[in-house]
Amino acid sequence: MADDRLHLNLFTMCSVEHVSPGSWRYPGDQSHRYLDRSYWTEVARTAERGGFDAVFFADVRGVYDVYGGSRDAALRHAIQTPSGHPQALIPAMAEVTDSLGFAVTRSTTYTHPYQLAREFSTLDALTDGRVAFNVVTSYLESAARNLGLDRRMDHDDRYDRADEFMDVCYRLWEGSWEDGAVVRDRDGKVFTDPAKVHPIEFEGEFFSVPGPHGCEPTPQRTPVIYQAGSSDRGREFATRHAEAVFVSHPTERGVREYMDDMRERAAEAGRDPDSLAFFPGIVPIVGETEALAEAKYESYRETIDTEAVLTLLSGFMDMDLSELDPDQKLEHIETEAIQGAVNAFTTSDPDREWTVREMAQFAGLGSTSPILVGTGSEIADEIEYWFREVGVDGFNVKEVVRPASLTDFVDLVVPELGERGLLAESDQRGTAGTLRERTFGRSHLPEDHPGRRDALAGMGVE
Numbered sequence: 469m470a471d472d473r474l475h476l477n478l479f480t481m482c483s484v485e486h487v488s489p490g491s492w493r494y495p496g497d498q499s500h501r502y503l504d505r506s507y508w509t510e511v512a513r514t515a516e517r518g519g520f521d522a523v524f525f526a527d528v529r530g531v532y533d534v535y536g537g538s539r540d541a542a543l544r545h546a547i548q549t550p551s552g553h554p555q556a557l558i559p560a561m562a563e564v565t566d567s568l569g570f571a572v573t574r575s576t577t578y579t580h581p582y583q584l585a586r587e588f589s590t591l592d593a594l595t596d597g598r599v600a601f602n603v604v605t606s607y608l609e610s611a612a613r614n615l616g617l618d619r620r621m622d623h624d625d626r627y628d629r630a631d632e633f634m635d636v637c638y639r640l641w642e643g644s645w646e647d648g649a650v651v652r653d654r655d656g657k658v659f660t661d662p663a664k665v666h667p668i669e670f671e672g673e674f675f676s677v678p679g680p681h682g683c684e685p686t687p688q689r690t691p692v693i694y695q696a697g698s699s700d701r702g703r704e705f706a707t708r709h710a711e712a713v714f715v716s717h718p719t720e721r722g723v724r725e726y727m728d729d730m731r732e733r734a735a736e737a738g739r740d741p742d743s744l745a746f747f748p749g750i751v752p753i754v755g756e757t758e759a760l761a762e763a764k765y766e767s768y769r770e771t772i773d774t775e776a777v778l779t780l781l782s783g784f785m786d787m788d789l790s791e792l793d794p795d796q797k798l799e800h801i802e803t804e805a806i807q808g809a810v811n812a813f814t815t816s817d818p819d820r821e822w823t824v825r826e827m828a829q830f831a832g833l834g835s836t837s838p839i840l841v842g843t844g845s846e847i848a849d850e851i852e853y854w855f856r857e858v859g860v861d862g863f864n865v866k867e868v869v870r871p872a873s874l875t876d877f878v879d880l881v882v883p884e885l886g887e888r889g890l891l892a893e894s895d896q897r898g899t900a901g902t903l904r905e906r907t908f909g910r911s912h913l914p915e916d917h918p919g920r921r922d923a924l925a926g927m928g929v930e
Contacts, residue, residue: 473891476863477524478524478865479526479749481548481551484551487834488832491868494869497869512564513564515878523568535789536788542779558591562594569600574603582636582640597901597904599692600692602714603705632673636670643927645666649661666679690912693919715860718836720854730744737918740914747862750863754847769832772833795824844880
């Protein structure tokens with residue numbers, strides 16, 4: 469994505485723990501307030517003050533019960549449980565901000581596209597177009613059982629359903645209601661012109677949706693689409709649907725190879741490869757001096773609980789890591805869960821072999837993302853290098869201590885980024901309009917995106 473401005477998302481979750489297991493025990497951590505409205509409005513104001521494009525909410529269905537074949541460790545260590553629904557937080561956070569966007573993780577496996585399309589259209593309207601949809605297919609077996617299935621759908625089948633799910637949504641968002649369908653003609657007693665509202669008549673393997681959409685067009689029509697595919701099938705899905713891709717690799721080499729592969733796939737799919745934006749995760753640990761930053765890093769490391777980390781990673785990888793010797797080398801395997809979590813430690817850096825113990829220590833702070841430790845200037849140096857030399861478009865900033873990690877970043881790193889001209893000036897942050905305009909400089913999906921190209925063609929709409 470050709471852009472001279474760095475884009476930042478806060479990567480968080482409506483839960484006690486997100487991706488730094490054990491950090492809830494750190495002095496001053498406020499993550500136990502995850503259901504406190506004032507906590508999230510404070511986070512929203514801080515992120516907007518820091519020039520963040522969006523708060524990116526992770527979410528999960530089910531409980532992490534792979535480690536030791538039990539949910540006990542997940543409950544004991546608060547591994548993404550208990551949690552709340554992130555979508556419910558958005559109205560409060562949007563009310564106290566003007567330009568901040570909100571990316572919500574939703575599963576295409578356990579909801580219906582007609583229902584989801586209505587929910588996102590409503591949010592897009594109420595936030596003046598500040599909403600994104602992070603598309604996931606869900607990976608926990610416990611989620612399938614709790615939501616009425618005998619077993620989890622196979623990995624590739626979940627993506628087949630997701631492809632069809634998105635096709636339904638695109639037809640609803642992009643093709644069902646024409647611009648100008650709502651006329652509000654009091655004298656003529658016509659609110660909506662029926663000739664400009666179309667059924668979608670979708671018939672597929674998983675869904676049958678006649679339509680039309682129940683919502684009028686919203687500022688973005690389709691929310692900004694995020695995805696994080698890592699398996700071959702996941703990458704195929706991402707290059708068809710994603711506008712922004714969340715990259716989960718701990719090394720520069722892994723990130724570069726992933727971006728190159730995704731751009732090649734996008735071109736083969738008939739999309740402009742430069743239209744994809746790439747957002748690696750980073751874990752910034754920043755202090756007023758280098759010594760203070762290092763001391764903070766070491767104090768954070770003391771909160772890492774190996775069992776808690778392995779409980780999280782067991783769910784990510786669909787492997788019971790309690791059965792492995794801590795000094796056993798990891799080997800690349802195909803799993804039914806998050807392939808990227810496996811790849812991050814097995815294929816992204818072929819020159820390194822990870823033991824289970826080393827993986828747990830590394831992943832204790834931010835899971836699979838690089839950890840940046842230093843002063844605001846030193847962290848800004850790293851970010852600028854990744855932006856200008858590696859070619860990423862922005863970052864999903866991961867927290868260790870909440871919300872102190874965000875506050876440190878905004879107070880110490882953001883001014884450095886601003887002085888280098890990497891962030892929009894504060895008086896320009898609210899002028900871009902929608903989240904898509906702020907991130908991509910356009911109001912709607914690009915013409916070559918399947919959401920417009922194929923959906924409209926499938927309906928016979930020009």
